[in-house]
Each structure stands twice: as structure tokens, then as C-alpha cells.
Amino acid sequence: MRSAKRKGFTIVELVIIIAVIALLASVLVPVFGGIVTKAKRSSAMQEAKNLLTMLNSAYIAENEGKPLPEGIVLESGGYWFVYIENRLYEIALSGETDSGDTSFSLWSSPQSKGGASEIAAVLNNAPAAPFTITVDGVERECTDIGCVITDTDEYVFAFYSLNGLAVAESGYCCGIYAGSVINTAEWLSVPPDSTDEIPNSSGEPDIPIYSVSFELNNCAADGAPSCSPDHDYSVAVTPDDNFTLSGSPLLTINGAAYNGYTWSGDDVYILTVPKEDITGDITVSVTAQGKSFSFGVTAVGCTVDSANGSAQYGTNLTLQFTPGNKYSLFNSTLNVKIGDIPCINELEYSWNDESGLLIIYGNYITNNITVSVTAVLSKCTFIYNTDILSLSIVDINNKPIVIGLDDYYIDIGKDFSFHILCSSNIQTVYIAIVIKNNLYYFENKPVDEIITIIGNTINADVDVYISYQPIY
Numbered sequence: 001m002r003s004a005k006r007k008g009f010t011i012v013e014l015v016i017i018i019a020v021i022a023l024l025a026s027v028l029v030p031v032f033g034g035i036v037t038k039a040k041r042s043s044a045m046q047e048a049k050n051l052l053t054m055l056n057s058a059y060i061a062e063n064e065g066k067p068l069p070e071g072i073v074l075e076s077g078g079y080w081f082v083y084i085e086n087r088l089y090e091i092a093l094s095g096e097t098d099s100g101d102t103s104f105s106l107w108s109s110p111q112s113k114g115g116a117s118e119i120a121a122v123l124n125n126a127p128a129a130p131f132t133i134t135v136d137g138v139e140r141e142c143t144d145i146g147c148v149i150t151d152t153d154e155y156v157f158a159f160y161s162l163n164g165l166a167v168a169e170s171g172y173c174c175g176i177y178a179g180s181v182i183n184t185a186e187w188l189s190v191p192p193d194s195t196d197e198i199p200n201s202s203g204e205p206d207i208p209i210y211s212v213s214f215e216l217n218n219c220a221a222d223g224a225p226s227c228s229p230d231h232d233y234s235v236a237v238t239p240d241d242n243f244t245l246s247g248s249p250l251l252t253i254n255g256a257a258y259n260g261y262t263w264s265g266d267d268v269y270i271l272t273v274p275k276e277d278i279t280g281d282i283t284v285s286v287t288a289q290g291k292s293f294s295f296g297v298t299a300v301g302c303t304v305d306s307a308n309g310s311a312q313y314g315t316n317l318t319l320q321f322t323p324g325n326k327y328s329l330f331n332s333t334l335n336v337k338i339g340d341i342p343c344i345n346e347l348e349y350s351w352n353d354e355s356g357l358l359i360i361y362g363n364y365i366t367n368n369i370t371v372s373v374t375a376v377l378s379k380c381t382f383i384y385n386t387d388i389l390s391l392s393i394v395d396i397n398n399k400p401i402v403i404g405l406d407d408y409y410i411d412i413g414k415d416f417s418f419h420i421l422c423s424s425n426i427q428t429v430y431i432a433i434v435i436k437n438n439l440y441y442f443e444n445k446p447v448d449e450i451i452t453i454i455g456n457t458i459n460a461d462v463d464v465y466i467s468y469q470p471i472y
Contacts, residue, residue, distance in 0.1 A: 041090070044077030048088055049222075051076065056225035060211055065281065067211035067226040073146075080107070082148060086224035086233075089148045107146035211281045218243045218288035218314070223271075229278040237269045242313040242366055243288035245269045254280030290314035293368045301327035301375030302356070311369055314362045321356035321373055326409060328378035329353045336360065339367030379409040382416070384464035390424040391466060396450070412459055417452040420445075420466065430467050436460040444470075 051074055060067060072083040073091075081088040091107040207230045214221050216237075223235025239245050249271060251258045262272045273282065290313030297307045302323045311317040323329050330353050336343040343349055343364070350359040360369065382401065384393055393401045396417040401408045410416045420429060426447060433441040433453060440457060453462065 040077060041079055044079040045081065045088065045090070048074045048076040048079075048081045052083060052088065053225055056211075057213075060213070060225075065211060067209055082107075082146060084148055086226055086228070091146050091148065104145045107144060109148050210278060213281070213283050215283070215285040217286070218290075219245065219286055221284070221286070227273070227278055227282060229275050232272055232275045233278060233282070234270055234272045235284070237265075237271060237286055239267070239288040242291050244291050245286070246289050247287065250285040252283045253277065258282075290362065290365070293365060295369035295371065298370075298372040299375075300373070301377065302329060302332075302373060304373070311360070311365050312362065313365045315365075316362045317360040317365060317369065319358045319360075319371065321358065321375075323356065323375045323378075325407070326377055326379040326381075327375035329356050329373070329375050330378075331376050333372075333374040334358070335370075335372045337370045338364060341367075378412055380412055380458060381461045382408045382410045382464070383461065384466060386466040388422065388424070388426065388429065388466065388468055390426075391420060391422045391429070393418050393420055393464075393466075410458065410462065411455075414455040414458065415452055416455070416458060416462075417450050419450045420447050422447045426468050428468075430470050432465040434463045434465070 052072070055072070056067060074081045074083070074088070080091050082091050083089075089109055091109060093105060094108045095106045096103055207228050209226050209228050212223065212225055212227050212233065212235075214223075219237055219239045221235050221237045223233075227233035237245060237249075244267075245265070248263055249261070251261055251273070253273075258273075258277065260274065260277050263269060271284065271286075292310045292312050295309060295311045295317060297304045297319060299307070299321060302321050304322075305320040321329060323332075332353055334351055334353075336349055336358075338348075338360075343360075348361060348364045350361075351357075358371065358373075360371075384401065384403065395401060401418065420431075422429070428444050428446050430444050431441065431451065432439065435453075435457060436459070440453070441451075445451065
């Protein structure tokens with residue numbers, strides 16, 4: 001008896017498959033979720049950096065060169081960041097606490113292990129709340145307190161908000177840097193534009209903050225808009241596509257030229273100013289140069305002003321061609337290659353076959369260049385021989401054709417006429433015209449009669465023989 005064919009899975013097999021799928025999902029979903037979260041956080045951080053650079057430029061312009069104060073709180077993509085020690089630190093809501101009659105929202109770095117309890121402990125060492133800060137001359141009560149642990153210290157900052165975190169009326173500052181974890185109340189009443197030195201917890205003057213401004217050409221810099229003499233200042237400079245940082249930057253500190261920096265890298269360069277040299281505002285000027293590529297030229301029937309050399313991205317390459325004596329550039333053959341790719345688009349180069357000027361546009365110079373120009377043979381030499389001393393030849397314009405001097409050229413494909421002059425009593429002469437070693441014309445002609453060679457037969461040098469006796 002045949003057994004029935006099996007159809008589908010058993011319940012046990014289905015349970016095992018579902019369990020395996022569930023196990024894989026439990027492993028992979030958090031991984032993928034973490035990747036997405038990391039990407040969002042990275043994008044938000046970059047946008048916050050861009051915003052910080054923009055705000056710093058505006059703040060410097062409106063505050064007589066003073067850099068943006070530390071403690072600025074920025075929101076980007078649902079993430080929050082505070083600007084301390086020339087960098088952005090991410091902060092997140094970690095809880096609430098009461099200090100006196102005021103309830104504070106507590107913010108801290110996500111990496112902080114202590115969280116809300118750590119900030120609360122810090123507040124216990126501070127004078128009684130409520131804290132106030134002065135923004136645009138108006139005293140505001142703080143409703144948010146934050147704590148960030150940096151590589152060098154632990155910092156508390158305070159800011160006010162009407163609806164969670166919000167930008168203050170000034171447009172630049174929604175937080176005031178509160179300094180060290182001790183004696184924070186002394187910091188909280190200082191306006192953002194104060195020029196007074198603020199004592200830190202040790203009673204010593206605060207470390208000064210100087211602005212850093214950039215003038216960048218064909219490159220970008222990823223650096224903080226301010227610096228201080230408590231640590232070296234570094235910035236990464238990246239050239240635009242097809243540009244290279246072959247030159248050195250120009251720096252000033254306090255308006256004076258400065259060259260004590262280090263500048264190193266391959267594609268991306270790192271500029272570093274030692275902390276002991278940071279004594280004032282810094283300006284940085286960097287200009288990236290177009291990458292260099294070689295070019296070579298082959299010229300047939302003509303010459304070129306530069307047969308080989310180097311061309312630079314972003315700078316037009318100009319070549320001047322001159323036709324040979326018997327040649328013309330009109331209807332000549334031109335080939336241009338960038339790398340192995342022929343240039344066939346008039347947007348890439350300009351060619352004038354009348355003047356012989358070739359321009360390859362700099363924005364398309366992205367590889368080595370080869371150029372070939374073949375000029376067109378357009379003229380041939382007219383030569384005559386005679387045994388009559390008193391005889392000469394002139395062209396239709398009465399221009400003498402002199403034997404033994406410069407070559408006399410006539411156009412290929414065009415009719416050419418001449419006539420004979422003779423000062424003796426010779427009335428007729430024998431004339432033979434040879435083109436390409438073939439006899440074209442032979443006749444006994446009266447002196448001073450115009451002789452014309454038809455253009456479609458002129459395709460090589462023309463030799464004319466004249467005698468008072470028969471030649472052939």
C-alpha cells in the first residue's frame with residue numbers, strides 16, 4: 001500500500017520556525033534600531049555645528065568681535081546640545097528636583113552615570129534657589145539646570161524657558177554658561193554681553209575665550225568658532241573635489257602674522273595652534289589649489305606654443321597653434337582627450353580654426369590631457385627655370401616671382417595666372433608646365449601673354465620651364 005504524500009509542516013516544525021524567527025528579530029531589531037538612532041544623532045550633531053557656526057558669525061558681527069558665549073543650548077532633529085569648552089555636548093532630560101521654592105528640570109549628558117541625582121547633589125552645594133539670569137537686560141528665573149562632565153572638569157549651566165527649551169529673544173542664547181559646580185549662583189546674574197571677568201570656584205580670573213574666524217577658498221573647515229589658552233586649538237580642513245591643499249594657510253593672532261602652527265595631512269589636513277601661543281583672536285585663511293595634471297600635444301602641419309606641461313583643475317588651459325607655410329588650420333582635424341575619454345562637448349573646450357586658439361576649460365580638467373591637431377595642406381610651391389637672362393615672371397597682381405629667394409606659394413585648388421616679361425627682342429617662348437612629374441602644358445606662346453593654370457589640377461608643387469628653343 002502506498003503512503004499518502006506529505007503536505008505542509010507539522011505543528012512542531014512551525015513552532016520551531018516561529019521561535020527561530022522571533023529569536024533573530026530579538027537580536028537584529030535592536031541592532032538596526034541602534035544604527036538608525038546613531039545616524040539620526042550624528043546628523044543632528046552636524047546640523048547643530050552648522051547652526052553654531054552661523055550664530056557665532058552673527059554674534060561676532062553684532063558684538064564688536066566678541067565670540068559667542070559658552071553655555072549656548074541648541075536643538076537639532078529632536079536632540080539637544082550645549083556648547084562648552086569649544087565643543088558641543090549632547091544633553092537629555094534626566095529628571096526634576098526641588099531647590100527652595102523652585103522646581104527645576106534637570107538635564108545632563110546621556111553618558112553621565114549619576115544622572116538627576118548627580119545634578120541634585122551639585123545643586124545642594126549652591127546657594128538657595130530660585131536662580132536668576134539676565135538676558136537682554138531682563139532678569140529671568142531659571143527653570144532648567146544642566147550638568148556636563150567634560151574631559152577637564154564638571155560644569156553646571158542654567159537657562160530659562162517658557163515651554164521646555166526655547167531660544168531667547170536675542171536670537172542667539174537660550175542658556176548662560178554657569179561655570180564650575182561650585183558657587184554657581186555668582187555666575188547666573190551675568191548678562192551674555194558682559195565684559196567683566198567672572199571668578200571661577202577658585203577665585204582666579206576665568207580663562208579668556210578668543211574668536212576664530214575663517215576665510216576659506218575651495219575647501220571647508222570643521223572647527224570651533226572660538227578657542228582658549230587652556231588647550232591646543234585644532235581644526236580639520238578638507239579640500240573640495242579636484243582640489244588639493246598643497247599650500248600653507250595664513251594665520252594671524254591679535255592681528256599679527258603667525259606661523260608657529262603645525263599643518264599636516266594627506267587629503268584632509270589638520271591645523272593646530274599650540275595653547276601657549278593663543279593670546280588673542282585668530283584668523284585663518286586657507287586656499288586650496290586645483291589638482292595638477294599633465295598634458296601633451298601632437299601637431300602635424302603646424303606648431304604649438306607649448307607641446308607639453310601641466311594643467312590645473314579650475315584654470316583654463318590655453319594653447320596657440322600656428323600653421324606651416326603650406327598649411328591651413330581651416331577644416332583641420334582636432335582631437336582632445338581627458339584621460340581616456342574624448343571631448344566632444346563644446347562646453348568642455350573652445351576651438352577657433354581661424355586664429356588657431358584652443359581653450360580647454362578648467363572645470364573639466366580632471367585627468368591627464370592629450371591633444372592632436374592635423375593641419376590641412378593648402379598651398380604648393382611655384383618654381384620656374386629659364387635660359388633667357390632678360391626674362392622674368394609676374395603674377396596676376398604684377399608681383400615678381402624671383403628665382404632663388406623666398407618660396408612663392410600658390411593655393412591648392414584655385415586658378416593661378418601669370419605672364420612673362422622680356423626686355424630683349426624675343427617675341428615668343430616655349431613654355432612647359434610640370435605638376436607632380438607630369439607634363440601639364442607645353443606650347444610656344446607670345447611673350448607677355450597671360451597663362452592660367454586651372455585650379456583643379458593644382459594639387460602639388462608646380463615647375464615651369466621657359467626657353468626660346470623647344471623644350472620637348
